[in-house]
Amino acid sequence: MSHHIVQADNLHYIYPDGTIGLDEISFKIHHGESVALVGSNGAGKSTLLLHLIGCLTPTKGDIRIGDYPLNKKNLKAVRRSTGMVFQDPDDQLFMPTVFDDVAFGLINFGVPESEIENQVMKALEIVGVPHLSKRSPHKLSGGEKRAVAIATVIATMPDILIMDEPSSNLDPASRRRLINLLKTFTHTKIIATHDLDMALEICERTIVLNKGGIIADGNTKELFHNEKLLLESGLEKPLTMQGLR
Amino acid sequence: MGNLQNNLFDIFYMDTLACSKTWIHSLDPRAKVLTTLLFVGIVVSFGKYEISILIPFMLYPVIMITWANLPIIYLIKKMVLLMPFAFFIGIFNPFIDRDIILKIDLTFISLLDIARFVDLTKFIEIMGLQNSTGVIEISGGWLSFFSIMIRFSLTVSAALILISTTGFDSVCLALQKFRVPSPFIVQLMFLYRYMFVLIDEASRMVRARSLRTFDADSKMRFSLFVPMIGQLLLRTLDRAQRIHLAMCCRGFDGHIQMVRKMSFGMKEILFIAGWSFVFVMFRLYNIPLNLGILLSKLY
Amino acid sequence: MHMADALISPAVGCTMWVVTASLIGYCSKKVKSEMYDEKVPLMGVLGAFIFAAQMINFTIPITGSSGHLGGGMILSILLGPHIAFLTMASVLTVQSLFFADGGLLALGCNIFNLGFFPCFIAYPLIYKNIVRKVHTQPYSHQNQQKKDKYILIGALIASIVGLQMGAFAVVLETLFSGISELPFGTFLLMMQPIHLAIGVVEGVTTAAVVIFIWKARPEILDSALSTSSLSNSKLNSNSKSLSIRNVVIGVALATILTGGVLSWFASSNPDGLEWAMFKTSGVEELKTQEGIHTSLSAIQEKIAFLPDYGFKSNELSESNKSSENPNLVDSDSNIVNAGTSVSGLVGGTLTLLFTVVIGVALKRRKSKITIS
Ligand SMILES: Nc1ncnc2c1ncn2[C@@H]1O[C@H](COP(=O)(O)OP(=O)(O)O)[C@@H](O)[C@H]1O
Numbered sequence: 012m013s014h015h016i017v018q019a020d021n022l023h024y025i026y027p028d029g030t031i032g033l034d035e036i037s038f039k040i041h042h043g044e045s046v047a048l049v050g051s052n053g054a055g056k057s058t059l060l061l062h063l064i065g066c067l068t069p070t071k072g073d074i075r076i077g078d079y080p081l082n083k084k085n086l087k088a089v090r091r092s093t094g095m096v097f098q099d100p101d102d103q104l105f106m107p108t109v110f111d112d113v114a115f116g117l118i119n120f121g122v123p124e125s126e127i128e129n130q131v132m133k134a135l136e137i138v139g140v141p142h143l144s145k146r147s148p149h150k151l152s153g154g155e156k157r158a159v160a161i162a163t164v165i166a167t168m169p170d171i172l173i174m175d176e177p178s179s180n181l182d183p184a185s186r187r188r189l190i191n192l193l194k195t196f197t198h199t200k201i202i203a204t205h206d207l208d209m210a211l212e213i214c215e216r217t218i219v220l221n222k223g224g225i226i227a228d229g230n231t232k233e234l235f236h237n238e239k240l241l242l243e244s245g246l247e248k249p250l251t252m253q254g255l256r
Numbered sequence: 257m258g259n260l261q262n263n264l265f266d267i268f269y270m271d272t273l274a275c276s277k278t279w280i281h282s283l284d285p286r287a288k289v290l291t292t293l294l295f296v297g298i299v300v301s302f303g304k305y306e307i308s309i310l311i312p313f314m315l316y317p318v319i320m321i322t323w324a325n326l327p328i329i330y331l332i333k334k335m336v337l338l339m340p341f342a343f344f345i346g347i348f349n350p351f352i353d354r355d356i357i358l359k360i361d362l363t364f365i366s367l368l369d370i371a372r373f374v375d376l377t378k379f380i381e382i383m384g385l386q387n388s389t390g391v392i393e394i395s396g397g398w399l400s401f402f403s404i405m406i407r408f409s410l411t412v413s414a415a416l417i418l419i420s421t422t423g424f425d426s427v428c429l430a431l432q433k434f435r436v437p438s439p440f441i442v443q444l445m446f447l448y449r450y451m452f453v454l455i456d457e458a459s460r461m462v463r464a465r466s467l468r469t470f471d472a473d474s475k476m477r478f479s480l481f482v483p484m485i486g487q488l489l490l491r492t493l494d495r496a497q498r499i500h501l502a503m504c505c506r507g508f509d510g511h512i513q514m515v516r517k518m519s520f521g522m523k524e525i526l527f528i529a530g531w532s533f534v535f536v537m538f539r540l541y542n543i544p545l546n547l548g549i550l551l552s553k554l555y
Numbered sequence: 556m557h558m559a560d561a562l563i564s565p566a567v568g569c570t571m572w573v574v575t576a577s578l579i580g581y582c583s584k585k586v587k588s589e590m591y592d593e594k595v596p597l598m599g600v601l602g603a604f605i606f607a608a609q610m611i612n613f614t615i616p617i618t619g620s621s622g623h624l625g626g627g628m629i630l631s632i633l634l635g636p637h638i639a640f641l642t643m644a645s646v647l648t649v650q651s652l653f654f655a656d657g658g659l660l661a662l663g664c665n666i667f668n669l670g671f672f673p674c675f676i677a678y679p680l681i682y683k684n685i686v687r688k689v690h691t692q693p694y695s696h697q698n699q700q701k702k703d704k705y706i707l708i709g710a711l712i713a714s715i716v717g718l719q720m721g722a723f724a725v726v727l728e729t730l731f732s733g734i735s736e737l738p739f740g741t742f743l744l745m746m747q748p749i750h751l752a753i754g755v756v757e758g759v760t761t762a763a764v765v766i767f768i769w770k771a772r773p774e775i776l777d778s779a780l781s782t783s784s785l786s787n788s789k790l791n792s793n794s795k796s797l798s799i800r801n802v803v804i805g806v807a808l809a810t811i812l813t814g815g816v817l818s819w820f821a822s823s824n825p826d827g828l829e830w831a832m833f834k835t836s837g838v839e840e841l842k843t844q845e846g847i848h849t850s851l852s853a854i855q856e857k858i859a860f861l862p863d864y865g866f867k868s869n870e871l872s873e874s875n876k877s878s879e880n881p882n883l884v885d886s887d888s889n890i891v892n893a894g895t896s897v898s899g900l901v902g903g904t905l906t907l908l909f910t911v912v913i914g915v916a917l918k919r920r921k922s923k924i925t926i927s
């Protein structure tokens with residue numbers, strides 16, 4: 012089945028101020044795959060993710076999501092099948108209460124009013140915070156915010172889950188909860204992160220970015236054994252693997 | 257900076273108050289908004305020398321505060337902190353409007369034997385009241401000054417009670433039902449949501465500065481102030497862009513809808529009708545005056 | 556310079572509410588028609604920014620007092636007048652609810668005073684006209700100083716004018732309300748100079764921040780300026796200035812109309828506008844213009860209906876002082892019966908006590924319920 016394929020062909024992107032954002036990026040991600048996108052700060056991870064949801068349009072090259080090439084016409088359909096969790100949950104939780112926030116996407120995607128409450132609560136239960144539904148986002152802790160941000164995305168049942176540094180700013184316990192949660196998802200996952208330990212646990216495949224280009228793409232464990240590669244891209248061997256040595 | 261955090265604390269605290277679960281809190285926000293507006297409208301509709309007739313209106317804040325279980329000391333403190341502007345403008349009245357319009361016969365007070373405890377003549381001197389043989393003469397200015405202060409406490413407490421029994425987003429929803437244009441409602445909601453985020457960001461920036469400059473003062477030099485505000489503004493603009501992206505990813509197309517159940521039932525109707533009746537009665541009949549007359553007849 | 560509920564009459568408050576509400580309606584419509592969805596978060600977050608920014612203070616040299624960023628002018632420069640007005644309105648609404656800054660009835664006045672003048676008068680008519688001259692030139696190091704100077708001058712004059720108008724409006728609103736006794740001249744003398752100083756501070760901070768942004772990220776201001784049509788296309792700028800003119804005319808008409816209707820209502824009742832007008836004009840012209848005064852007081856006597864309080868003009872009070880029995884009814888001079896006022900005092904005190912007792916009793920009962 013060709014469903015839920017994410018494919019990039021020779022992507023180029025130059026920011027208006029001349030910064031090179033992406034440089035000749037090509038890859039193909041299959042249905043159900045979990046892919047970690049790693050690289051130092053400014054490597055172009057966020058830039059790439061924004062292309063995948065059609066927030067940035069490549070200067071050159073194309074993207075295909077599922078059966079569609081990504082363009083203006085298909086944008087809505089593509090956004091319906093992809094869900095993006097942003098780096099700062101404060102950017103994602105803009106409504107007065109958690110409930111409204113989770114319901115926002117559902118309403119926009121035309122879910123009938125009678126079903127909304129049901130689906131909102133279901134999404135909140137999946138991430139384990141149904142008790143927060145009446146709270147305002149500004150009164151949540153960092154981990155709770157992150158959980159709700161994920162709920163806002165999975166409520167619309169996307170086929171592809173895209174996350175930008177989901178484990179940043181989390182305490183160890185919240186991080187652990189997040190990892191366990193992500194392990195249970197069967198979606199196609201694309202996770203940009205510095206947290207190689209998390210990448211190791213969740214993703215079987217890793218793409219390493221450096222200065223806007225792909226410098227490695229392959230099995231996570233194998234890549235992380237390559238110390239030269241990690242050093243080159245400003246990363247460090249995951250702690251769990253350091254212990255193994 | 258202290259100011260920054262105090263304000264944030266205030267808003268946070270009132271937000272928490274609004275989450276309590278008394279029956280006042282559970283009323284439909286529209287009922288509370290309407291009642292508050294009616295209250296404020298009637299309170300300010302009195303002539304400027306009115307004092308006694310305003311007093312029964314204190315029943316509203318007192319009852320609402322007890323019903324809704326609000327911390328009265330906190331509300332009073334907040335009111336006092338807000339007092340300066342009204343006080344500043346009002347305090348001119350006694351100096352300008354010196355026409356005597358009220359006379360109180362002291363013989364009546366001496367009947368009550370208060371004179372034994374309080375030296376009235378001194379009091380009168382301090383207050384700047386003219387004294388002519390046993391009669392206190394109160395100028396219009398003093399009357400209107402006290403009237404202003406009473407109005408002030410009534411209207412301010414009404415606003416504070418509204419927000420701490422209803423919560424900001426419910427007030428917004430009520431306004432939406434009253435057909436306030438949606439861009440304005442959305443604007444209010446976003447402002448409120450990001451106020452916390454930005455105040456937090458601002459206070460982190462200020463704190464970082466004061467750590468670097470070893471300067472505990474909340475004020476800073478202009479040459480430091482501008483880049484700080486500029487940075488904050490740039491970050492804010494970036495944030496707006498990111499929020500817009502996040503909204504688009506969830507299918508935003510210019511409309512924000514909310515599903516909230518609001519029910520305007522019997523309870524709400526009774527609430528509005530009850531208070532309206534009370535306010536109108538207080539407006540039409542000067543209860544304290546009639547009470548006083550009744551009493552003096554008995555006496 | 557927030558107006559307070561305690562200082563305004565219902566007629567003034569309602570008039571300004573109507574005017575402000577129609578301005579909000581107008582701006583909402585306008586905003587919705589131009590690329591609204593991108594601006595939804597922008598407006599909201601910038602409102603929050605104004606809030607946060609106003610809490611950061613700097614020391615004003617020499618005086619030692621503190622200043623902060625103003626709202627209306629920088630918002631207009633960044634977002635154009637319509638969005639800026641809505642944003643200011645939202646900031647003031649939050650202030651009125653949480654900090655009871657001003658209050659609910661006075662909210663209309665406050666939004667008008669702090670929003671309308673900077674956004675719809677000072678920005679389009681002053682700032683834009685001054686900065687237009689340098690805006691079309693491309694950014695370069697040679698003209699940078701010239702640009703900075705124009706922005707500074709533009710923001711300074713616009714802020715000062717905006718605030719002077721706002722302060723003047725505060726004075727007018729207070730006087731028309733007639734709750735404060737401050738005579739027109741004195742109040743004006745108090746308000747205008749203070750707001751001159753505030754205007755200078757606001758102008759300088761606004762200009763400094765705008766220049767900072769312009770240097771850091773020129774594209775932000777360029778797009779803001781072009782969407783609010785600083786562009787040189789004639790047709791466009793024509794229609795824009797026309798729409799501003801329409802807004803101003805509309806506001807003037809709405810004010811006069813509602814103000815007129817309401818004060819007509821109020822004239823059947825001494826609490827309102829009419830009475831206040833008599834009062835302020837009376838104070839100043841009492842001695843010099845005997846004729847006007849007597850005719851005014853004649854009108855006043857006709858419309859006056861004073862339940863619990865009385866008032867009188869100066870001559871009457873003098874004649875009264877000489878009268879023998881000050882504590883008796885003096886119906887001629889409209890003085891309140893001393894007995895009545897004593898009743899008011901006693902009754903008022905009792906009512907107050909009652910209120911407190913009711914509160915305490917309710918509280919008691921409540922805590923009993925929760926305990927048991
Ligand atoms: N809005 C922007 N304008 C100009 N350059 C940008 C912008 N956003 C990011 N960049 C630049 O693009 C590069 C990639 O950034 P980003 O994708 O955010 O990196 P990462 O998420 O991997 O840390 C960086 O060099 C960054 O400076």
Ligand SMILES: [Mg+2]
Nearest residue numbers: 056057098175
């Ligand atoms: Mg990033």
